[in-house]
Amino acid sequence: MKTVFVAVALLTASTLAQASSTDSITVYQDPNCGCCSGWVDHMRESGFQVKAIVTPNMNAIKAKLGVPVALGSCHTGVVDKTGQVIEGHVPASAVRKLLADASVQGVSAPGMPVNSPGMGPMDGNLVTVDFDGKAFSRD
Numbered sequence: 001m002k003t004v005f006v007a008v009a010l011l012t013a014s015t016l017a018q019a020s021s022t023d024s025i026t027v028y029q030d031p032n033c034g035c036c037s038g039w040v041d042h043m044r045e046s047g048f049q050v051k052a053i054v055t056p057n058m059n060a061i062k063a064k065l066g067v068p069v070a071l072g073s074c075h076t077g078v079v080d081k082t083g084q085v086i087e088g089h090v091p092a093s094a095v096r097k098l099l100a101d102a103s104v105q106g107v108s109a110p111g112m113p114v115n116s117p118g119m120g121p122m123d124g125n126l127v128t129v130d131f132d133g134k135a136f137s138r139d
Contacts, residue, residue: 023099024049025086028061029075036075038118039089043077046092050077062087068131071108085131089116094128094137106131 025043029036031054043050055061062069062076065085073088084098085106098107109128114120122139130136 023047024051024080025077025095026051026053026080027075027077027086028053028055028058030054030058031056033074035089035112035118039075039116040118042117043092043095048092048095066105066131067108068133071110071129071131071133073109073111089113089118090128091117091122091126091137091139093139097137104130104136107136 025048027036027040027043027050029040029052037052040050040052058074058076062072065076065078067076067085067087071087075088077086078084079086079095079099082099082102084102084104086095086098087106087108087110089109089112090107091109094107098104107128107130109116109126112119113126115123115126124139126139128136128139
């Protein structure tokens with residue numbers, strides 16, 4: 001019994017260490033936006049570690065990270081390990097898909113879609129796009 005407990009504890013610690021190094025995101029959000037915290041909560045509930053930074057310099061951050069103006073939203077996340085960019089209310093499932101493909105620079109849920117995490121209930125019709133404007137996922 002003691003061996004099983006130790007094995008489970010080691011497996012849990014290993015899994016947590018792997019998740020923290022792979023799934024850590026820094027998100028920059030506008031101080032005047034109230035919906036960004038809803039997206040941060042969604043990501044945390046989905047197993048991501050999120051560091052939220054409130055800043056009035058969103059345009060400069062988006063430009064520095066290469067977010068196309070037409071695909072902008074209220075907050076911008078960066079996957080700490082890969083540098084991939086998450087623009088707006090992208091669901092955690094699409095972020096996991098992004099992480100699985102290092103060739104994709106970033107994904108966006110342009111604007112403020114009402115059927116996205118932090119904005120409203122998901123309805124299966126949210127389309128996220130890559131930074132070339134091509135459909136990336138449907139959630």
